[in-house]
Amino acid sequence: MHKTWKKPLHKRKVWAKISWPGRLVYYMQPLVEHLFDIWLQQLPFPTLLKCVYTCGMLFFILLPVLYPMMVLGLYYAVFQYVGEKHLDFVFPPNWDLLGAATNLWYFQVTNKKYMLFVTMYIDRYRVIITAISSTVDYMRMALCFVFG
Known part of the structure; x- marks a missing residue:
């Protein structure tokens, strides 16, 4: 940030x-x-960590946008709770935040076959992501040996 304030544009x-x-x-x-x-860091720094770091940076960049959205959602949930419990309002299904949160909170897979299926899909994509990032690292290493 020190470089930013010293630039000649800041007049x-x-x-x-x-x-x-x-x-x-x-x-x-x-x-x-x-x-x-x-x-553009050198090779010992793996691509997977670069992706995680970039996602973390993007989260902190978007935090000023996410925080007001969370506050608005919380106030809407309080408004919906008071409206449903005390004033007998009925919210449409598309605007039922508390019902959606309740369904999400109590969600569970009852069929063991489906649970195995979901676990296998998660493992599959984890392996694919790790393989792609390792391939990028190995390609960079090979290019460093060829052109370095």
């Missing part, structure tokens, strides 16, 4: 003329440079 007269998306791009430049530096 009052010029800054007032820049649009909101332009300011957003201006402030996102250090973050994007950091992500590029992470993805």
